[in-house]
Amino acid sequence: MSDRGRERDLVLAPNEFAFILDETKGNINVYVGPHKTSLANTDQPVVFDPETKRFGRRVLDEAIQPLAIAPEGWYLVLKNPARDGSHPRTGALNNLPELEVGRKVNIPGPVSFALWPGQMIRTIKAHNLRSNQYLLVRVYDEAGAKNNWKNAVIKPQKVEVSGEVATETGASEEDSIFASDRVLEDLTIGKVLVIRGTDVSFYMPPTGVEVVADSEGNYVRDAVTLERLEYCILLDENGNKRYIQGPAVVFPRPTETFINRGGARKFRAIELNENSGIYIKVIAPYEEEGVRYKVGDELFLTGNEQMIYFPRPEHAIIKYGEQEKHYAVAIPAGEARYVLDRLSGKIFLRRGPCIFLPDPRKEVIVRRILDPRTVALWFPGNREALDYNRMLAANERGGVAPPEPEPAKGARKEREVARQAKSEFAGDGFTRNQTFTGPRTIVLDTRYEGAVSIDVWTGYSVLVVNKTGERRVVSGPTTLLLEYDEFLQVLELSTGTPKSDEELLRTVYLRVLNNKVSDAVEAETRDLVRVHLLLSYRVNFEGEASRWFEVENYVKFLTDHLRSLIRSAVKQEGIERFYADAAGFVRDVVLGKIGEDGKRPGRRFGENGMRIYDVEVLDVQIGDKTIAGLLVDAQHAVVQQTLALAEGQRKLHYTRENEAISREIAAVQSQTRQEALSLKRTEIERMLEVRLAEIQADAEARARKQAAELAAQEGLDAIHSAGLERDRRGRELELALEAKALEQRLGELRAEVQAVVDKAQAVSPDLVAALQAFGDRALAEKMAETMAPLAILGGESVAEVLARLLRGTPLARYLGAAKGDADDGEG
Secondary structure, X not given: OOOOOOOEEEEEOOOEEEEEEEXXXXXXXXXXXXXXXXXXXXXXXXXXXXXXXEXXXXXXXXXXXXXXXXXXXXXXXXXXXXXXXXXXXXXXXXXOOOEOOOOEEEEEOOEEEOOOOOOEXXXXXXXXXXXXXXXXXXXXXXXXXXXXXXXXXXXXXXXXXXXXXXXXXXXXXXXXXXXXXXXXXXXXXXXXXXXXXXXXXXXXXXXXXXXXOOOOOOOOEEOEEEOOOEEEEEEEOOOOEEEEEXXXXXXXXXXXXXXXXXXXXXXXXXXXXXXXXXXXXXXXXXXXXXXXXXXXXXXXXXXXXXXXXXXXXOEEEEEEOOEOEEEOEEEOOOOXXXXXXXXXXXXXXXXXXXXXXXXXXXXXXXXXXXXXHHHHHHOOOOHHHHHHHHHHHHHHHHOOOOOOOOEOHHHHHHXXXXXXXXXXXXXXXXXXXXXXXXXXXOOOXXXXXXXXXXXXXXXXXXXXXXXXOOEEEEEOOEEEEOOOOEEEOOEEEEEOOOOXXXXXXXXXXXXXXXXXEXXXXXXXXXXXXXXXXXXXXXXXXXXXXXXXXXXXOHXXXXXXXXXXXXXXXXXXOOHHHHHHOHHHHHHHXXXXXXXXXXXXXXXXXXXXXXXXXXXXXXXXXEOOHHHXXXXXXXXXXXXXXXXXXXXXXXXXXXXXXXXXXXXXXXXXXXXXXXXXXXXXXXXXXXXXXXXXXXXXXXXXXHHHHHHHHHXXXXXXXXXXXXHHHHHHHHHHHHHHHHHHHXXXXXXXHHHHHHHHHHHHHHOOHHHHHHHHHHHHHHHHXXXXXXXXXXXXXXXXXXXXXXXXXXXXXXXXXXXXHHHHHHHHHHO
């Protein structure tokens, strides 16, 4: 599914990276975790395909790749490295640098990094070598190999090799990888070197050199370890062969390969005795023990000349058919063999008793075929001889070799092994047509020769028991091979319907899945009516398999138990109720009631793990035909009544539906009129609401204006009252101060008067009275002058204020006189 058309978050964990293609520019950026970024619609996740060398678009999750990681003891082979040797930085956005396309470098671990777009990586485990293993390395970059040869990770081998076992490599010590000067001179493109396990135990190639894998993808190759009486053959690219005899550890040269025959790279030497030999052709001249052999010479070597034969490059064995060795034949006393001299053409008799080993270079044993007339004359009545000669004649005409002569007793076992086994000889050879030493054909009927084989089919199981009492259950599908002391447990199952023991079925196969057991049950209802039930049970075997065979006749065990249950349940029901739902009744009894999950639990048998998961009621018959007829008639009547009721219900339903439709039409029309009136009333109410709202708005506006004005007047009144209060308090303070000042002044005057009085005590009373009157008058004038502001504030005259203050004092008379003068003046 495409991620286009929406914002996406790219979240990279540690050790992860991703390639993102900018579709507007064509650039591919590398994001390395841990990192999080939001991708635009033009950002497309891609993955580089090393096979097609193209970038493929992927969904975001599939574009996340792990880092290239090489732990300790591993190395990476990186193709298309960056020219500056850099790698994408962790936790950042990286732009593609210039790559050295087509170049390949080896990077030893431990190391981990993300890849640039277009780079390819392989993680390879470093090569651990045993002393009998080796590597083939090839130079793919001459300059890189020479510059980095000393950077190869090499650990020399430290192993003690017995002096009795040689190491065959075909190369001198100068060819070892430790002879660096000589190796550096030979490091050319395509050069192949052998890294031997006898020299190196651990190897990691430098840049410019790669380890060549074999056909199976393995880098470490096994050298051939030869024991005594073993040899191997190495084939060079120039066609020459080397034959190496054991004991030895054989490493090939870079241009050599081991010859493989039948999956084997090493072969046994040919053992010879006095009664066997091999036929050899010389294919290359050589000299041995002063004897010169030229090409084309033929040799016949027997145990008399050489008991153990190892092939050599100058020899090729000549075989007749598949036989490598030629065996002697036993010629008893009184018998002889016809022998053909191939050089002269003469046939002579070789008489017994003897063990005759013909030299295949010049001797061939032949047989004489007699025609039927001759056989009848020579062996009258010998039917066996006639048939044998006829067989020889037929074989001769068909080109089939006749049976071989019986070998000597000492060579019989050896020859029989050679007939049944593959040839162990792997050297050069010639194959010639033959008429004598043809191979014997052995026909094996493995159906009866091998172990007992049992095919257990799907859904079946068998119980395997041995003589020690051990038991095991094997379920199909499988093929079971029985041990020698194992046999299969036999089951005896009831047959027939209903099931009975009269005729038992003997079998070893138990059907454990989808088994079907049919049975017939006779039962009697509560009202003494007999019924016949034909049932089919579906059975599975579950749980522990070892319990499945605990009941020998599980069919009898199942049917007897269920017959009892069904008869008991039927006995509790009347025939009418039972017959109405016989199938459901039987299923409830056998399988149990339906649970909350809508399924029946089934019936389990703990004795053998058997479970009935379904039952089918195939037929229900009533034993009394009269009652059966009555039930049928009653059922017919019920059906008729049901049909009549159904017809009436249909009419009632029609009438009800028709009237309901009429009422619904009237209701709909009435509702339409009511809705029209309701809409009109709603419109009038809305208009009234609008008018009332306008009136209310005007009233509220006037009320708010009056309230505002009232609030303003109240504010002004409060401000004026506050101002008057401040003035009053100021005046009261001034009066209080003046009163105090007046009281002080009066005190002073009294003091002064008293002083005057004291001084005037000596004065006459008339003088005193005059002065007193004068003082009182002055005091009254002064007080009147002082009290004038208070009189103005109180709205009274000064005389009234002074009269009120000085009432009861001597000064009052002066105030009265002064008031009278004042009135006169006004008049």
